[in-house]
Amino acid sequence: MGQYFQQEIETASRDYLRAIQSARLIQMVKNCYENVAFYKEKFDAIGLLPGDIHSIDDIPKLPFTTKQDLRDTYPFGLFAVPKDRLVRIHASSGTTGKQTVVGYTQDDVLHWSEGAARALVAAGATKEDYIHVSYGYGLFTGGLGLHYGAELLGATAIPVSSGNTKRQVQILQDFGSNFLCCTPSYAMFIGETVAEMGIDPKTLPLRGGIFGAEPWTDNMRKEIERLLDIKAHDIYGLSEIAGPGVSYDCDAFDGLHVCEDYFYPEIVDPETGDPLPDGTFGELVFTCIGKEALPLVRYRTRDISALTHEHCSCGRTLVRMAKPRGRTDDMLIIRGVNVFPSQVEHVILEQGLEPNYQIVVERIDNLDVMTVLVELSDAMFSDSMAAVEAEERRLQNAMLSTLGVSTKIQLVDPRSLPRSEGKAVRVIDKRGVTQYNVH
Amino acid sequence: MAIQQISVFIENKAGRLAEILTILAEAGQDIRAFSVAEKAEFGILRLIVHDPDAAIAELKSKGFTAKKTDVLGILIEDETGASVKAIQLLSAAGINVEYTFAFVMPQNRLAFLLLRVADNDTATKLLEENAIRTANHADVF
Numbered sequence: 244m245g246q247y248f249q250q251e252i253e254t255a256s257r258d259y260l261r262a263i264q265s266a267r268l269i270q271m272v273k274n275c276y277e278n279v280a281f282y283k284e285k286f287d288a289i290g291l292l293p294g295d296i297h298s299i300d301d302i303p304k305l306p307f308t309t310k311q312d313l314r315d316t317y318p319f320g321l322f323a324v325p326k327d328r329l330v331r332i333h334a335s336s337g338t339t340g341k342q343t344v345v346g347y348t349q350d351d352v353l354h355w356s357e358g359a360a361r362a363l364v365a366a367g368a369t370k371e372d373y374i375h376v377s378y379g380y381g382l383f384t385g386g387l388g389l390h391y392g393a394e395l396l397g398a399t400a401i402p403v404s405s406g407n408t409k410r411q412v413q414i415l416q417d418f419g420s421n422f423l424c425c426t427p428s429y430a431m432f433i434g435e436t437v438a439e440m441g442i443d444p445k446t447l448p449l450r451g452g453i454f455g456a457e458p459w460t461d462n463m464r465k466e467i468e469r470l471l472d473i474k475a476h477d478i479y480g481l482s483e484i485a486g487p488g489v490s491y492d493c494d495a496f497d498g499l500h501v502c503e504d505y506f507y508p509e510i511v512d513p514e515t516g517d518p519l520p521d522g523t524f525g526e527l528v529f530t531c532i533g534k535e536a537l538p539l540v541r542y543r544t545r546d547i548s549a550l551t552h553e554h555c556s557c558g559r560t561l562v563r564m565a566k567p568r569g570r571t572d573d574m575l576i577i578r579g580v581n582v583f584p585s586q587v588e589h590v591i592l593e594q595g596l597e598p599n600y601q602i603v604v605e606r607i608d609n610l611d612v613m614t615v616l617v618e619l620s621d622a623m624f625s626d627s628m629a630a631v632e633a634e635e636r637r638l639q640n641a642m643l644s645t646l647g648v649s650t651k652i653q654l655v656d657p658r659s660l661p662r663s664e665g666k667a668v669r670v671i672d673k674r675g676v677t678q679y680n681v682h
Numbered sequence: 683m684a685i686q687q688i689s690v691f692i693e694n695k696a697g698r699l700a701e702i703l704t705i706l707a708e709a710g711q712d713i714r715a716f717s718v719a720e721k722a723e724f725g726i727l728r729l730i731v732h733d734p735d736a737a738i739a740e741l742k743s744k745g746f747t748a749k750k751t752d753v754l755g756i757l758i759e760d761e762t763g764a765s766v767k768a769i770q771l772l773s774a775a776g777i778n779v780e781y782t783f784a785f786v787m788p789q790n791r792l793a794f795l796l797l798r799v800a801d802n803d804t805a806t807k808l809l810e811e812n813a814i815r816t817a818n819h820a821d822v823f
Contacts, residue, residue: 619691619747626689626751626798627780628719628726653723656693658745 248364248396249357252504253559257552260560263504265298267532272296272305275538278323281316282540302509302530303518307541310343313483318344324536334382335482335581342382345482346536352391354533358480358488358502359392365493365500365557366451366476368422370397373448375420377411377429378456378579380404384486385456385579389424392488398422405429408436415447423452426579427459427467427475431609434470444472453478455487456579457611458567460675477566483542484529490564495556498563505533508564509541510550513571524549526571527564545571573670575604577611580648584669587615587650590641596620599660606674614651615642618660684752684802685819686734690727691747692718702727702746709740714822715785715796728783730796732823754802755817756809758784758793765795768814772797777805787822794822 247253252260273293275282285306286292295304313321322329330349334342347355368374374393378385386404393400403414405425411433414420423430430452437444449471455478467475479499480489489506490499501508506529510519513526527548531539546567555563575582588598601616615638623634635652642650692698699718706713706729716729731737734750741748758764765784772779780798787794794817799805806816 621747621749624689624691624747624749626687626726626728626749628721629780631691631724631726632721654691654693656691656745657747659693 246364246367246369247559248361253361253500253561255560257560260504261299264507264532265300267504268299268302268507268530269293269296271530271532271534271538272540274323274535275540279321279538281312281321299507299532302507302541305530305540307516307528307543308539309543310483310545313343314341317341319346321539322346322536323538324348329536331387332382333384333387333482333486335384343483347485348535351485351534351536353395354502354505355388355485355488356391356395358485358491358505359388359478360396360488361500361502362453362476362478362488362491363389363392363396363398363422365491365559366422366453367474367494368393368396368398368451372398372421372450373401373418374398374422374424375401375403375411375415375418375449377403377405377423377425377433378487383579384480384482385424385426388480388486388488389453393424408433409440412436412440412442415449416442419448421448421450423449423471423473425452425454426456427454427463428457428578428606428609428611430454430467430475431463431470434467435609438470444470447472449473451476453487453491455479457576479564479567481544483537483539483544484531485534489529493555493557493559497555498551498565500555500557500559500561501550501564503562505531507532508550508562510548513547519549521551521553522549524565524568527567545574547571575602575613575670575672577604577613577646577648577650580646582613582646582648586646587642590638590645591615591617594638594641595622599658600669601660602670604670604672604674611674612651613648614653616653616655616660618657619654620657623654684806685730685755685796685817685822687751687753687796687798688729688731688734688737688741689749689751690729690741692725692727694720694723694725699727702741705740705744705746706731706737709737711737711740712823714787715783715794717781717783719781728781730785730822734819751798752802754797754799754805754809755822756795756797757815757817757821758795767812768795768797768809771808771812771814772799772805775804775808777801777808 276293328348329346331347334344376389380386390400451474464475476492478487478491480487490501509528510525519525527544527546547569548567549565599618603614638652712732714730719726738748782797784795
């Protein structure tokens with residue numbers, strides 16, 4: 244232990260951290276008030292002026308921001324900087340088909356990369372290492388997030404992206420990747436492929452991995468560690484706040500250290516919004532105190548977690564958050580992609596079908612498989628198998644284009660699914676892991 | 683000339699086929715023939731019954747999805763290669779057969795081939811011109 248990317252911050256005194264946080268919060272609130280009409284209106288409505296914020300202790304005075312607010316101001320309504328200062332856009336799926344769009348200035352990308360670099364170093368990576376990034380590259384923050392983190396560290400990023408697992412293994416072997424970054428389920432799959440290809444994982448130079456973007460259990464960690472003969476660290480993040488690197492595991496594996504110098508966390512009662520003390524589970528809320536382009540104020544993540552400021556054996560003083568244990572909404576995470584049942588309903592209605600459906604999520608061969616049960620309509624049915632299959636495919640394509648993840652469609656008899664009256668069971672999740680936010 | 687076939691959606695659940703056949707039997711439907719097209723999650727049951735409209739109404743009232751389709755029925759002479767000739771004619775004319783099944787009526791010593799083609803009239807005309815007899819619904823009951 245004792246490896247840090249930015250020791251002066253990661254092991255800073257609480258007073259020093261609070262001073263940084265206070266200065267950044269004051270600056271951020273001013274930025275919001277002056278440059279984001281949405282926030283000016285919100286602050287004015289409660290009679291709050293930027294001058295009323297004197298330190299980080301004043302944070303409960305500020306109003307919350309929700310995913311709905313991002314949706315209402317889609318795509319760029321909450322951006323606080325002019326276009327010439329933006330350097331990057333990412334997006335993740337929203338709840339009704341519209342994406343949640345986020346933007347970054349040069350400094351925002353740098354600070355996010357610092358988070359990812361801290362996570363890499365906490366997992367044992369050095370600038371000598373090859374960092375194999377198997378997260379998807381694109382609007383999703385996973386790929387580029389770890390990629391920039393690796394480069395900032397001075398390590399060598401290998402932007403493999405996801406898919407083509409045999410080639411992944413070949414690169415692990417031939418390039419000698421030292422760290423693997425991907426979803427935990429994909430790490431399992433890679434691990435199994437290594438075994439199938441008859442390669443002894445002990446012969447690979449791989450030492451560790453950073454796995455996030457979907458929930459995973461301690462048993463999965465042990466399985467990945469066994470299959471790949473590595474140490475597996477968790478990483479947390481969400482695009483609204485930055486991306487992967489908002490918080491990360493250290494070798495103590497006893498909660499994820501939050502980069503609270505940029506992303507200030509709070510736990511609040513999901514019903515009342517009241518702040519909750521350390522050790523109490525509630526809704527995780529972040530304020531992007533170090534961000535310029537999208538300075539979200541008290542953003543409700545919907546993830547359920549708890550914070551602790553207790554001493555960590557790794558030496559870091561950064562507050563730790565518990566691995567989230569669930570959601571306050573019905574969001575599902577399918578192969579790293581956020582999916583809301585309301586999106587599925589939206590597609591079904593759009594296709595002219597009755598909104599009777601059921602979502603079944605399973606983990607088959609360590610990959611999430613989502614099946615949407617749809618009641619067959621008279622119009623979809625035909626004596627021809629090819630025609631019914633074409634209807635299935637049409638629905639499948641519509642789901643893929645709205646959800647951003649492939650689903651299986653299963654046609655069932657009309658009126659055979661639970662009705663929406665009362666509490667229809669819309670989602671059956673057989674994966675046995677809790678759900679929480681991702682990039 | 684065509685035969686009215688009914689198609690019923692069957693979910694791949696134990697006992698579904700028996701359930702459909704029971705409903706039809708209880709409704710007094712004479713089932714001349716049936717076949718099942720299947721994939722992993724569901725199947726399409728195709729049947730020839732004597733009163734297709736009544737059968738569809740009955741099945742729908744029990745929550746099934748059912749439809750009526752006109753299919754081509756060919757009377758097969760009892761000689762080698764009779765059905766091959768019909769299919770060759772259709773194929774030479776570029777008429778695609780989506781599915782087919784056959785049945786016999788032993789008491790009359792008759793055999794029928796059912797063919798699903800896009801355009802029954804054109805196919806019927808072609809076959810009749812080549813001395814192949816087609817059947818209508820009444821012929822098979």
